[in-house]
Amino acid sequence: MATEDLPDNSKMDHGRARELIGQLARAGVGGISFSAGEPFLYGAEIAELVQLCKEHGIYSRIVTNSFWAKSAQAADTLVLALREKGLCQLRLSYSRWHQQHISRDNVVQAARSCQKNGLPYFISFVTDFSAADDPHEQFLRDHGLLFFPEPVIYAGRAGSLPRRSIQTDYQANCCAMNPYLGPDLDMYACCDAGRHFPATNFFHLGNLRHQSLEQLFVKSEAEPLYNCIRTMGLTNIASYLGLPARQIITYGKCELCRQLFNCPETVARLRGEQRELAAWSRG
Numbered sequence: 074m075a076t077e078d079l080p081d082n083s084k085m086d087h088g089r090a091r092e093l094i095g096q097l098a099r100a101g102v103g104g105i106s107f108s109a110g111e112p113f114l115y116g117a118e119i120a121e122l123v124q125l126c127k128e129h130g131i132y133s134r135i136v137t138n139s140f141w142a143k144s145a146q147a148a149d150t151l152v153l154a155l156r157e158k159g160l161c162q163l164r165l166s167y168s169r170w171h172q173q174h175i176s177r178d179n180v181v182q183a184a185r186s187c188q189k190n191g192l193p194y195f196i197s198f199v200t201d202f203s204a205a206d207d208p209h210e211q212f213l214r215d216h217g218l219l220f221f222p223e224p225v226i227y228a229g230r231a232g233s234l235p236r237r238s239i240q241t242d243y244q245a246n247c248c249a250m251n252p253y254l255g256p257d258l259d260m261y262a263c264c265d266a267g268r269h270f271p272a273t274n275f276f277h278l279g280n281l282r283h284q285s286l287e288q289l290f291v292k293s294e295a296e297p298l299y300n301c302i303r304t305m306g307l308t309n310i311a312s313y314l315g316l317p318a319r320q321i322i323t324y325g326k327c328e329l330c331r332q333l334f335n336c337p338e339t340v341a342r343l344r345g346e347q348r349e350l351a352a353w354s355r356g
């Protein structure tokens with residue numbers, strides 16, 4: 074998780090995680106992404122869970138910072154073991170912030186090993202789109218690696234980074250909202266970013282200690298405002314609320330989401346005006 078300043082090494086109970094994979098498969102979940110601070114802090118357990126996903130026909134992905142790929146040989150050892158367990162994809166995080174702690178050669182070694190051993194991968198190039206990132210992007214190009222830029226999410230440790238000044242197109246900003254399950258069994262209706270809405274806890278669905286998986290999935294799919302985010306998009310919701318278009322285009326998607334849904338008054342207003350909001354369409 075995008076943790077706050079203090080390191081948090083909490084992890085899900087392994088037996089519980091195994092049980093949950095079976096339940097998720099029965100609920101029709103088709104893919105699981107293992108992310109965290111760093112899933113390979115618990116490498117043997119994660120490998121076992123990947124194998125379980127394979128047995129249940131669930132697509133599996135692991136998001137990692139590549140700390141383990143200290144040499145080509147070390148990278149091959151882990152990549153081959155994961156391929157053997159049935160991992161479907163490795164996603165390698167890379168940015169000028171990650172690389173203050175991990176050599177970028179590790180990322181190259183991990184990617185090269187995936188290429189060599191036939192394990193699908195891509196590099197998630199986290200950027201604030203500033204010129205400071207140009208050499209980091211060029212490094213990936215120079216090495217011929219598969220990468221996709223991703224906007225930095227200003228939450229957790231990244232919460233204090235200076236905001237970039239952007240002007241986007243007036244795009245819908247719809248969001249698929251994949252549910253997120255934390256080690257403490259709290260479940261959220263969207264990815265990790267959604268955990269950082271402290272004023273409203275808008276995306277919190279509940280906790281599996283008190284509710285069933287099915288109840289939380291139903292909540293995720295039935296909440297009208299979540300469905301507005303999925304279908305009409307955050308930009309239309311912001312226009313409905315009266316935000317000037319000139320201001321809307323200065324926010325990235327998750328930032329706009331936070332502006333709208335981390336505000337108790339806005340959430341209360343939208344809940345009270347759901348019919349009018351649903352009618353706010355081009356027809």
Ligand code: SF4
Nearest residue numbers: 248263266326327330
């Ligand atoms: S736009 Fe909102 S719902 Fe979508 S990922 Fe960002 S915070 Fe989550």
